[in-house]
Amino acid sequence: MTTRELTYVKAFNEGMHQVMTEDPDVFLIGEDVAGYGGVFHMFDGLLTEFGGTRVVDTPISEQAIIGLGVGAAARGLRPVCDLMFMDFVGVAMDQIFNQAAKMKYMFGGNVSVPLTITTAGGAGMSAAAQHSQSLEAWLAHIPGLKVAMPASPYDAKGLIVGAIRDDNPTIVVLNKKMLGMKGHVPEELYSIPFGVANIVREGNNATIVAIGRMVVEAEKAAANLEKDGISVEIIDPRTVQPLDIDTILTSVKKTNRVLVVHEAVEFGGIGAEISSQIQESAFDYLDAPVTRLAAPFAPVPFAPILENAYVPDAPRIEAVVRRLIERK
Amino acid sequence: MATPTEALETVMPTNREMVLDLHRRMVRIRRFEERAGKLVESGDMPGFLHLYVGQEAVAAGVCSALTDADQITSTHRGHGHAIAKGADFRPMFAELYGKTTGYCKGRGGSMHIVDMNRGMLGANAIVGGGIPIAVGAAFASQYRGDGTVAVSFFGDGATNIGAFHESVNMAAVLNLPVIFVIENNGYAEFTPQDRHMKLTDIAERASSYGIPGVIVDGMDVLAVRAVTLEAIERAKRGEGPTLIEAKTYRYFDHQGIKGMRILYRDPAEVEAWKTRDAINLIEAIGVERGLVSAEEFADIWAQTEADIEDGIEFARTSPDPDPADILDDVYTS
Numbered sequence: 001m002t003t004r005e006l007t008y009v010k011a012f013n014e015g016m017h018q019v020m021t022e023d024p025d026v027f028l029i030g031e032d033v034a035g036y037g038g039v040f041h042m043f044d045g046l047l048t049e050f051g052g053t054r055v056v057d058t059p060i061s062e063q064a065i066i067g068l069g070v071g072a073a074a075r076g077l078r079p080v081c082d083l084m085f086m087d088f089v090g091v092a093m094d095q096i097f098n099q100a101a102k103m104k105y106m107f108g109g110n111v112s113v114p115l116t117i118t119t120a121g122g123a124g125m126s127a128a129a130q131h132s133q134s135l136e137a138w139l140a141h142i143p144g145l146k147v148a149m150p151a152s153p154y155d156a157k158g159l160i161v162g163a164i165r166d167d168n169p170t171i172v173v174l175n176k177k178m179l180g181m182k183g184h185v186p187e188e189l190y191s192i193p194f195g196v197a198n199i200v201r202e203g204n205n206a207t208i209v210a211i212g213r214m215v216v217e218a219e220k221a222a223a224n225l226e227k228d229g230i231s232v233e234i235i236d237p238r239t240v241q242p243l244d245i246d247t248i249l250t251s252v253k254k255t256n257r258v259l260v261v262h263e264a265v266e267f268g269g270i271g272a273e274i275s276s277q278i279q280e281s282a283f284d285y286l287d288a289p290v291t292r293l294a295a296p297f298a299p300v301p302f303a304p305i306l307e308n309a310y311v312p313d314a315p316r317i318e319a320v321v322r323r324l325i326e327r328k
Numbered sequence: 329m330a331t332p333t334e335a336l337e338t339v340m341p342t343n344r345e346m347v348l349d350l351h352r353r354m355v356r357i358r359r360f361e362e363r364a365g366k367l368v369e370s371g372d373m374p375g376f377l378h379l380y381v382g383q384e385a386v387a388a389g390v391c392s393a394l395t396d397a398d399q400i401t402s403t404h405r406g407h408g409h410a411i412a413k414g415a416d417f418r419p420m421f422a423e424l425y426g427k428t429t430g431y432c433k434g435r436g437g438s439m440h441i442v443d444m445n446r447g448m449l450g451a452n453a454i455v456g457g458g459i460p461i462a463v464g465a466a467f468a469s470q471y472r473g474d475g476t477v478a479v480s481f482f483g484d485g486a487t488n489i490g491a492f493h494e495s496v497n498m499a500a501v502l503n504l505p506v507i508f509v510i511e512n513n514g515y516a517e518f519t520p521q522d523r524h525m526k527l528t529d530i531a532e533r534a535s536s537y538g539i540p541g542v543i544v545d546g547m548d549v550l551a552v553r554a555v556t557l558e559a560i561e562r563a564k565r566g567e568g569p570t571l572i573e574a575k576t577y578r579y580f581d582h583q584g585i586k587g588m589r590i591l592y593r594d595p596a597e598v599e600a601w602k603t604r605d606a607i608n609l610i611e612a613i614g615v616e617r618g619l620v621s622a623e624e625f626a627d628i629w630a631q632t633e634a635d636i637e638d639g640i641e642f643a644r645t646s647p648d649p650d651p652a653d654i655l656d657d658v659y660t661s
Contacts, residue, residue: 016378027471053471059501064494067460068467071478074449077401094491098454099461108432109657124654176381210354252640 006185008153008178008320015157016080018189019164020050023078026164029056030065030118039084040179062088066095067119070169073115075102078164086121086173087130089139100169101144115169118160121149122175122213123263123311129299132307133215134212134264137273139171146170146194147241151215153183155238158192161295165191175213195242199251199261203231206321207251209274210236218261218313221321230325240270245277254276256287257324257326262309266294288327293320344619346392348559350549350629351620353388354607357381357408359632360417362409363640364424364438365585373424377438377549380408382579385606389411389574390479390553393560399447399465399478403510404439405578406451410619414446417639427646434649435657447476456482456489459508463499466506466569477505477563479556485516488577492579496571500537505563507556508571511546513578518592521585531573539569546576548608577601 006014020026028046030038034057038042047055058065062083069079083089089096096117098200103111121134141148146168150156154222158173163170198216201222215236222232233251237244252258260271275290293312301307361381365375380387383405391400391412402409411421415431423430424438431441439453451464452458462480469476486492488511499506510531516524516579534541540562544555552574559570579598580586614620 008379056502059494059497061494061498063491064460064463067491068464068498070468071399071401071449071464072468072471073464074461075465077468079464095460096455097450100459100530103450104660105657106432106440107444108430108435110432110442110444111450112660114660146659170583204392230500322380 003184004187005182006153006166007120008044008156008174008181009040009148010182011153011157011183011185012160012174012183013044014185015160016043016046017049017158019048019161020054022189023164026078026080027054027056028080028082029058029068031058031060033057033082038082038173039175040176041048042118042174043082062092067099068093068104069115069117069199070100070113073113073169074111078114078116078119080116080164083117083119085131086119087133089119089135092158094140096139096145096169097142101142104168104274111302112167113169114162114167116160117169117171119171119173120176121173122177123300123307123312124177124213126177126302126304126307128302132300133264134172136211136240137268137270138266140270144169145241146239148172148194148239149212150174150208150238151178151212151236153181153185155192155198157185158190159238161189161191162193166194170194173212178216183214194239194245197244197247197252198236198238198246200234200236201232203233204255205231206324207233207235207248207255208209208317208321209248209258209260210234211240211270214261214263214312215267217312218317221317224314224318225321230321243274245274245281248274248278249282251284251313252282256285259291259293259314259317259320259324261317262295266292266299269294291320291324293317333436342613342617342619344415347614347619348459348624348628350388350392351607351610351614351625352632353392353412354384354549354610355385355628356635357384357411358607359629359636360411360420361407362585363636364421365580367424367640368561369585372427375424375437376583378405379580379585380405381578382601383511383546384408385549386509386574386576388550389430389549390481390509390556392553393556394447394477394479396446397476399449399453399462399476400450401462401465401478401480402451403457403458403482403486404451404453405483406441410441410443410448410451414444415441415447415448415637416442421639421643422646424648425537425643425646426650427643428537429642429646431500440577451541456486456491458482459486459495461489463504463651466499469503469505469592470502475564477507477560478510479507481509481511483516484510484512484514485519485524487533488516488524496537496539496569499569500539503568506564506569507559508569510571510573511576512573513576515578515582515593517582520593529573531571534571539571541571541573543573543575544626546574547604547609547612549600549606573596
């Protein structure tokens, strides 16, 4: 296997190129995805390679973009609809949660909607309240949708390919702050199935379940903790819907202590669901309360000093894990 | 407004088969709706219904111009579109009864009737929700170059929702083979048109998207068919979408069959529209022109009644869904 490194965004882009080469039913549509290649250059080169029929710029009409994808998917194509910033899902929400998500079920199984929505979430770039949110819990709450949050270049490629090959409506949430992150990415086409967590790091003293970019922060924290002989296991669910609770439970039953960390607000976040499932299924294994670390219940602020205080980071993760370990 | 039916003779000569076909589609809708309404009001069937009675000429005229490969999206008032597109009574009644033999296996009910084999992409309980989906179906037509078209049915009220604006503009920009059919029955639920928009003719909205807007008498099924054929030809020539406004009328209330529970419209208005009833009109044309006899029209009514009894019996005796299967089909595995 090659040890080639790519950035997160280039890995995603390579996955798009390869899956579009593989399957002529895949097309890309959205705002500035063709001529400009996407505002984060996620789609660079696709127009040149695949032409204007398969790579389509649209008016600024998020609802129509997703609706077009729903209708085309119901007819058997595999649309990739880009929403640029995750904050824009609200503009398109009816087509996402009332149409795409429900068609299979409310039509008695007669229709599949192999639609992929790509978007970029996450804070840390002073993009403020309407360009920084992590809204995965909204989407994961809707039966019929699947939600992926790649946390490495390897996963950015594998999950976009997995999403496009999936016969259900999927949302792949790239993290804006990770776009330039480098990592090992195989050259060949591969896909990561939804609902299979990644054990990012093995350990014995505590488990950190980290979502999206928080995986990176958790790794920094774990490296520091290791210096003090604290062995941390990091689980990246990769997809929050479906959620690989079994891998999480196996880890918790081994370490007996668990922290769930994400950059969405804590109240009603995906961490609440994960915590609840852990205590329901592994209560007798716990030596400390299932603990969450997430954003405070406020919109994402603009000023760097405020935003840094808002988003969980490695030092805070480390501090919470130490508290969990100290608890007898 | 309306193109006089007589003038259509030059562009679309009527013949016996066409008149019988259009009549059959309309009668099937009317009888289905009246019967279904009564079954719900009596408590025999669950849920509630938005009935299509009065508007039959729109669905029948448009769908008569389509093939099974052409796609339609519908509305909360969707039974008429499904029946006009060829849906069968048995799975329709079974769906309204919530049975496993229904079009949606009892998962969808009245507002989600679907028939993928006939290009019926689903009724839709969100006003305007089907419009972008039809644009997507038309995108698939263009992508594959298969020569099919898509039609989205929606009401006057839906033209005030963002999905309408986004979808019509998008379809115009992408030059997609889609036909937007506004069924202007004069009311957005209970609110009359003059209180939900400043326009009298909604077709005027087409000009803001740079596409043709056509007004047609929605009680004249031949006229509806003719303008639809023109729009289809236009789409197939690669000239993009057309917006059709069919002026029509809803005989019953927004929901149910009891008529006017709230006096939001003048009974004289209802009666005036009924004097121009679409089924009476096609029967008069058929007889006057010597194309179809009164007896033959009566046979269609009788056959429809029999089909309805058969459908209801089928539905009533079909099995209920099993609650153990409640998670089936949330996802495609």
